[in-house]
Structures are given as structure tokens and as C-alpha cells.
Amino acid sequence: MSELRGNQWLILPTLVFLGVVSTAVGSLGAPLLPTIARMDEVSLGDSQWALTISLLTGAVAAPVLGRLSDGHRRRPTIVGVLAIVTAGCVLAAIPLGFGWLLVGRAMQGIGLGLVPLGIAVARDALPPEKAAPGIALLGVTSAAGLGIGCPVAGVITEFLGLSAAFWAGAVLTMVALVGVILIVPDAPARPRRRLDALGAVLLTVTIAGFLLVCSQGPVWGWISMQLLSVAVISVLVGAVWV
Structure with missing residues (x-):
């Protein structure tokens, strides 16, 4: 220690x-x-x-x-x-x-x-x-x-x-x-x-996107183009991170 x-x-x-x-x-x-x-x-x-x-x-x-x-x-x-x-x-x-x-x-x-x-x-x-x-x-x-x-x-x-x-x-x-x-x-x-800077950025985008979908779904509409776009981007960026 x-x-x-x-x-x-x-x-x-x-x-x-x-x-x-x-x-x-x-x-x-x-x-x-x-x-x-x-x-x-x-x-x-x-x-x-x-x-x-x-x-x-x-x-x-x-x-x-x-x-x-x-x-x-x-x-x-x-x-x-x-x-x-x-x-x-x-x-x-x-x-x-x-x-x-x-x-x-x-x-x-x-x-x-x-x-x-x-x-x-x-x-x-x-x-x-x-x-x-x-x-x-x-x-x-x-x-x-x-x-x-x-x-x-x-x-x-x-x-x-x-x-x-x-x-x-x-x-x-x-x-x-x-x-x-x-x-x-x-x-x-x-x-x-x-420090994996690129990995940190990708993880940040993924988490922020998913949380944004969960928090703004009732406001934007669960099937709105805006919400679906954020969800798709989060999934794609998360796949790249994985």
C-alpha cells in the first residue's frame, strides 16, 4: 500500500x-x-x-x-x-x-x-x-x-x-x-x-443514446422517427464498441 x-x-x-x-x-x-x-x-x-x-x-x-x-x-x-x-x-x-x-x-x-x-x-x-x-x-x-x-x-x-x-x-x-x-x-x-480513447467515446455514445431513448420516449413518441434514429445509432455504435 x-x-x-x-x-x-x-x-x-x-x-x-x-x-x-x-x-x-x-x-x-x-x-x-x-x-x-x-x-x-x-x-x-x-x-x-x-x-x-x-x-x-x-x-x-x-x-x-x-x-x-x-x-x-x-x-x-x-x-x-x-x-x-x-x-x-x-x-x-x-x-x-x-x-x-x-x-x-x-x-x-x-x-x-x-x-x-x-x-x-x-x-x-x-x-x-x-x-x-x-x-x-x-x-x-x-x-x-x-x-x-x-x-x-x-x-x-x-x-x-x-x-x-x-x-x-x-x-x-x-x-x-x-x-x-x-x-x-x-x-x-x-x-x-x-487508455482506449476511441472505446470510451463509443461507449459514451451507446449509453447516452439508450438512456435518451428511455427518458424521451414518452415525449418524442415511442415510434417517432427521432427516437428510432437515436435507437438505431446506439445499437450500431454499441456493436462497433463490442
């Missing part, structure tokens, strides 16, 4: 905080949709993309980040993703319009892919007798983060406004970023493996 950075007893609390913050920020949306629709002058249906797009990027990010963080790249990957999520929160907080809000929400959704990386850190960094219960705790608290984000964001938005919810997410994510830099250790030394 590589030399630990900081106190070992702080690793698990840091990972728990990382999991809760990343899932809570990534799942922001449902109680904010009416406010987003009103402030950005879009329909309630269009405002739902503020939630859908983060879930799409999160689903795509999970397998890609898992491969990207293999071996020595794990800690820099976590730091880089937290920086992207922080920037996404800031971008969503600034009133630049609905399009930029969606870009910020997509960046925030990438943080949903940090949960398996936190579990991998716990497996390698914690003593064997603490690794299993620590991983179980991470699973429970990360799932709880999905439920925490919505009501907390709703309360903040109700009293302080929409931007305040995203600024709060930026502050919490920055705290998690500092914690990872100071406390989370480097991954154990492993042989370097080449």
Missing part, C-alpha cells in the same frame, strides 16, 4: 462526504424545475432537461471514469472531476441563460461517477477489517445523497433563490476537493495501461 497522505482515520469520513456531495449535487433538479422554467422563460417540459442531462452524463461517466482512474490515475481523476463539478455549479449559478445552465448541470452530473472511485479508494487504503464495512457505509450514504439534494436545494431556493442552491453546491464540492487533496492517498502502484 502506498504511503498515506494525512491521517488514516480521516480517509473514510472524507470518502463519505465525497459520495454524499457528489450524488446530492448531481441529483439537484426536481424541486428546482418550476423555478428554472419561470426564471429562464422555458416550458416545464424543457426545464426537465436540467435534471435529465445530469443523470445522462452521470451514467456515462461511471464506466469511463472507472477505466480512466485505473492505477496511478485514480487520485488525479477524482481531483479533476471535482474541479469540473465545482465549475459546473458556478456556471449554473451565474444567470447566463438556460443553455449555459444545462452545460453546468451536465458538468455536475459527471460527479455521479465518483462513487465507484471512492469505493476503490476504500478497498485499497483502509485496513482489511475496516474495508468491507467502510464500502457498505459508502454505498448507503451515497444513495442517501440522492435523496438529500432535492429537499435541501428546495429549501435554499425558496428562501435564497435559485443561484444560492448552486453556489452552495460549489462550496461543498470545493470542500470535498480540498479533503481529497489533503487526505486521500495515492493508489497502489500498478502496471500502466493504455
Whole structure:
């Protein structure tokens, strides 16, 4: 095991905080949709993309980040993703319009892919007798983060406004970023493996397409040309990836 950075007893609390913050920020949306629709002058249906797009990027990010963080790249990957999520929160907080809000929400959704990386850190960094219960705790608290984000964001938005919810997410994510830099250790030394960039792109297109079909089917129509086109492209790209 590589030399630990900081106190070992702080690793698990840091990972728990990382999991809760990343899932809570990534799942922001449902109680904010009416406010987003009103402030950005879009329909309630269009405002739902503020939630859908983060879930799409999160689903795509999970397998890609898992491969990207293999071996020595794990800690820099976590730091880089937290920086992207922080920037996404800031971008969503600034009133630049609905399009930029969606870009910020997509960046925030990438943080949903940090949960398996936190579990991998716990497996390698914690003593064997603490690794299993620590991983179980991470699973429970990360799932709880999905439920925490919505009501907390709703309360903040109700009293302080929409931007305040995203600024709060930026502050919490920055705290998690500092914690990872100071406390989370480097991954154990492993042989370097080449990152298959083309494979990552193909997998991203495949997953995003299938999720888009599932989420937009009721809106576009299950037999609409638009939906069928996305489904066919996803199947073809997935076949190339396989």
C-alpha cells in the first residue's frame, strides 16, 4: 500500500462526504424545475432537461471514469472531476441563460461517477477489517445523497433563490476537493495501461443514446422517427464498441 497522505482515520469520513456531495449535487433538479422554467422563460417540459442531462452524463461517466482512474490515475481523476463539478455549479449559478445552465448541470452530473472511485479508494487504503464495512457505509450514504439534494436545494431556493442552491453546491464540492487533496492517498502502484480513447467515446455514445431513448420516449413518441434514429445509432455504435 502506498504511503498515506494525512491521517488514516480521516480517509473514510472524507470518502463519505465525497459520495454524499457528489450524488446530492448531481441529483439537484426536481424541486428546482418550476423555478428554472419561470426564471429562464422555458416550458416545464424543457426545464426537465436540467435534471435529465445530469443523470445522462452521470451514467456515462461511471464506466469511463472507472477505466480512466485505473492505477496511478485514480487520485488525479477524482481531483479533476471535482474541479469540473465545482465549475459546473458556478456556471449554473451565474444567470447566463438556460443553455449555459444545462452545460453546468451536465458538468455536475459527471460527479455521479465518483462513487465507484471512492469505493476503490476504500478497498485499497483502509485496513482489511475496516474495508468491507467502510464500502457498505459508502454505498448507503451515497444513495442517501440522492435523496438529500432535492429537499435541501428546495429549501435554499425558496428562501435564497435559485443561484444560492448552486453556489452552495460549489462550496461543498470545493470542500470535498480540498479533503481529497489533503487526505486521500495515492493508489497502489500498478502496471500502466493504455487508455482506449476511441472505446470510451463509443461507449459514451451507446449509453447516452439508450438512456435518451428511455427518458424521451414518452415525449418524442415511442415510434417517432427521432427516437428510432437515436435507437438505431446506439445499437450500431454499441456493436462497433463490442
